[in-house]
Amino acid sequence: MxxxxxxxxxxxxxxxxxxxxxxxxxxxxxxxxxxxxxxxxxxxxxxxxxxxxxxxxxxxxxxxxxxxxxxxxxxxxxxxxxxxxxxxxxxxxxxxxxxxxxxxxxxxxxxxxxxxxxxxxxxxxxxxxxxxxxxxxxxxxxxxxxxxxxxxxxxxxxxxxxxxxxxxxxxxxxxxxxDLLGLEWASALVGCLTLAVGYAQALKMSPGLVAALISRAIGEASRIAAAAGGEEKTLLGLAGYGDLLASIAQAERPEILVGAALAKGLPRAEAVKASGLRVEAVELIPRVSHWAEARGVRAPIFRALASGVVEGRKADAILLELMTLPVELDA
Incomplete structure (x- = not known):
């Protein structure tokens, strides 16, 4: 060149x-x-x-x-x-x-x-x-x-x-x-996953289980981003993993606060109000889940978030669903 x-x-x-x-x-x-x-x-x-x-x-x-x-x-x-x-x-x-x-x-x-x-x-x-x-x-x-x-x-x-x-x-x-598309989808999906981690931490899940959630969720997000036209590897670098690790380290981040409030059983509207800011992930999670399902992209974590965390299912039911899913061949 x-x-x-x-x-x-x-x-x-x-x-x-x-x-x-x-x-x-x-x-x-x-x-x-x-x-x-x-x-x-x-x-x-x-x-x-x-x-x-x-x-x-x-x-x-x-x-x-x-x-x-x-x-x-x-x-x-x-x-x-x-x-x-x-x-x-x-x-x-x-x-x-x-x-x-x-x-x-x-x-x-x-x-x-x-x-x-x-x-x-x-x-x-x-x-x-x-x-x-x-x-x-x-x-x-x-x-x-x-x-x-x-x-x-x-x-x-x-x-x-x-x-x-x-x-x-x-x-x-x-x-x-x-990879513009991959970067844009990574930024949006990381907001959703930050809420999920805030939820898991508020439930006092073990560090090992939270680590498993993060790893599997990033893999899932990379499949979703690839289906949108981005590159999977973008989610595995600074725009995905790096952004998520920085986000979950902020105890006062709005997505963390909303996730924690939902884990305590607060209705969605009250949980968002308690954070004091608009949290786009709350509305985005169900749309991402529906988008992935319509395109045949396997996204069990986003589905659990959409039908469980955001809609108010009990934590033990969500955890049971995730723990009893078929095990994928590649860890």
Missing amino acids: RRRPRAWYFRLMGSARRVAIIGGGAWGLALATAAAAACGEGEVVLFSRRDHASDTPRGVRVVHDLAEAARHARLIVLAVPTAACRTVARALGDHIDGSHYVVHGVRGLEGEDLATVSEIVRDETPSHRTGALGGPALAQDLAAGRPSVLVTGSRFPEVNEAVVGAFGSPTLRVYPTR
Whole structure:
């Protein structure tokens, strides 16, 4: 393969070091902080409808106009809830063109067909050079400037290169992958599995049984992602295992709190309310289970989660179901 001239690469890096973050929640603020650390003063804008007078990251300029955000940078990063993605993308589409790269850091899938956010962006905007962010980086670590790792995924090398150039720094290592679909599905499925682990831990399951749950669940998630068009190996790396291990280490993570509340017998609505935040995994789990069943993908853990944990079956019945399933040949 012919190598790009080194001068071309550095011109690209220079043009990509401006970033516009769309979304002023905790994740958007964390990404803006990380980008400002890499890009420098004045290179990062944050579009938000909130007043950030007291929590604007250093070096970041807050704007309240999507058009202004789109004019600022070629690289645009969506950091909004899944339910808002289509509306935000449609509004953004009025202000961008095919030269923009639209990357998202959203942990979710839309509707019964489980559309990815990159598919939503391609539907609603002129941009077809899309990508995603995932992996084990935690919002609080990015916000505090602690050493972290992100994964960027895109089918377009120039998008991955732009993300690496815009976010990579001495405290943030960014690994690229071409498996965009695998990365998006991994991020969504890890949220579901984090809830399952929170449930298992609250039941005081032994470390060995929790380890078995994690290992088998990741294998199951990799089959689901492969059926969606991703690569199984993506779930076995930073975007899957790595992300899950980081997620379950956070005792106050919303999915962990909801899983624990469900294990105590709280109804689903009360469990979600107790976490204080919207937890997309609660609504996503049944949709993933139905999607997998419709496509003949064996997913007993997701089925148990859907019919058991989320719908309120007793824990001993769920555990009995999982422990008496036929044993697969490959452990």
